[in-house]
Amino acid sequence: MLNRITLPVTPFMQNCSLVWCSATNKAALIDPGGETDRLLEAIDERHLTLERIILTHGHLDHVGATGELVEKTGVPVDGPGEADAYWIDGLPQQAQMFGFDPVPGFTPDRWLTPGDTVTVGEETLEVYHCPGHTPGHMVLLHQGQRLSFVGDVLFNGGIGRTDFPGGNHEQLINSIKHTLLPLGDDITFVPGHGPESTFGAERLNNPFLR
Template identity: 45%
Template sequence: MLQVKIVPVTAFQQNCSIVWDSETKEAVLIDAGGDAEILKAEVEKLGLTVKELWLTHGHLDHAGAVGTLKKVWSVPVIGPHKEDAFWLDQIQEVSARYGFPIPEKVEVDQWLEGTEVLKLGEEEFEVRFAPGHTPGHVMFYNKNYSLLWTGDVLFKGSIGRTDFPRGNHQQLLDSIQRECFSLPDETQFISGHGPLSTIGFEKQHNPFVASKAG
């Protein structure tokens, strides 16, 4: 059975997801954005073995602890799309600018294109390429549990910012239509910040995209 625990990290309260198979106790972390010691302690408390670190995009509050945890657990980093390499390359510089602790560099083992299927135990996660907030943003979708990890593409009642370098507002709207709103209305999503929501709710009530949902 798939289990998820959300652990908000950094001053930006980014939702890091610890995702695991309850039978094998094998786990992945999605967007380990910071507070590596807190995340490490949570994993130990749950009695899990982390197999991989998955990234939706390269911003510091999503990737800040990845370099450290990769070394701690000797595990591969999967994602995002290679178009976000420039964000990961400057993660130390950007962290210093924001007054964050300077993180370890992030070395990606597998860049994603958006057609892959990742596995955790018997569960499959479809990779969906969703640029706009950043040019290399990806999302992860598990059909069996109707769960989508949207990163900073879609939030409850809001959408991702596009005023960062290489952000693109129209591209973001197109990604939401193509990669989020094509999923069943009952799909629940875990975004990078804030509460959970469903695709159906956002189609009806999200002021940024509801009128375009059809």
């Protein structure tokens, strides 16, 4: 079983997910945007072993703690898609733009591509490419638990911004309607910010998808 808790980090209240395999106690951090010590404490409190970091996309509020976590733990980084390399290369400029303190840079150990899988202990996450918010944005799905981590593609009652460099509104709507929603109405998703929802609820009620 894949266990999880959501840890909102940074002034942007970005939903970092700590996920772990109940059989092995191996864990991953999905989108560790900041507050490195708090994230490591959450892992220690549960007696987990951090196995990897997984990134949905390259924006600072989702990746800001990655460099420091790698320095402290040595774990590999999976994701995002390589089309987001310019965001990760530009972390110093991002920090300036968003008024964050400078963060250590990093290079992902593996760029994710559609159809890839990422393991956490004995659990498997499927990888889907959902560009629009950023060109290399990836979404993760745990089939068995009908659970998805969607970064900033889709929100409870909203959709991701497309006014940053590399954003594309038409592409984003396409990603939601043709990649995410067909996965099933019953899927619960953890967005990059704000409360969880289901694909079914958003298909019916999200004003941006009408």
